[in-house]
Amino acid sequence: MALSYEKIVDLLKEKNYRLTDIRLAIIKILTTNEHLTLAEIVEQLEKEFKNVNLMSVYNTIDLLLREHIVFTNTFDGKQIWYDLAQNPSVHMICDACKNVVHITDSEILQKIDLINLSEGMKKMAWEPIHFKIEGHGLCSNCLNSGEGHNHFDDDLD
Template sequence: MKDHLKLTSKQEKTLKRLEEVLKQQNVRLTKGRLEILKIIIVKEHPTLNDIIAVLEETGHKVNVMSVYNTLDMLLDKHIIYANIFNGKQICYEPRVQESYHLKCDSCQEVHHIDHLGQFGEFFKSLTKSSEVVGWNCDHFKIEIHGTCPKCHEDLLKKNH
């Protein structure tokens, strides 16, 4: 069996936080489920196929249906989020309170930003505005489309 996934200290913290949320909901994290959650934390925005590939690489016996069931459960408990960036494939990521995605419509790259800095307050005020109509907001997702620096540069060169 190959080396297990190595989590950075930040990823370790994310895992602990999510495990705590699961515990509060009385969900037992079996070894298999834990491994899937770790993959989602370590690999940025993996698809179902990516997750299966990592499981196989690390010497796990893969049962696609049970991977699927685990993803379903984690989604249901708001432990992970599902995103569709290219209109086709679903990518998973750990739950975060605040984040947004920059998507390049030219090369399809997705950039994840979770430090909102001074804009954090602005985003929070957006959820506040929904409370006015009686909603209790859990989280929000924002996707900003455009061209990444590299594609933008290529485009300028082409038009020159």
């Protein structure tokens, strides 16, 4: 489950971080949206603040990454997207239309065998901390429209 705005603020207060208006606004944006780029975060901030100091935005994002409050994703291999940290963090990406869906359904998440993945990591002398899993395929819209059929489809059957 994702962290709430209040929980994030409390975590940062406990560690004596300054909670500036811009920092609080960034946290609010991240708790109410998914898959945001830095440009989208700045765009939303500009609705509330006249002059957005990009260095403050970068510093806040760095802080949230360092404290494992936010994860980065690069679904298209180019653009970095930010999401609140969840464990596991599971996304489905349509390779045709590039739609990204964050999987939160507990029934689906239970079918992901994280126990065996964790045990495998431990056998390799790694301590599991969190999992980011991404599945690629075709969404129902693209599948029904016939878009995105590629040569890999036959290999999956």
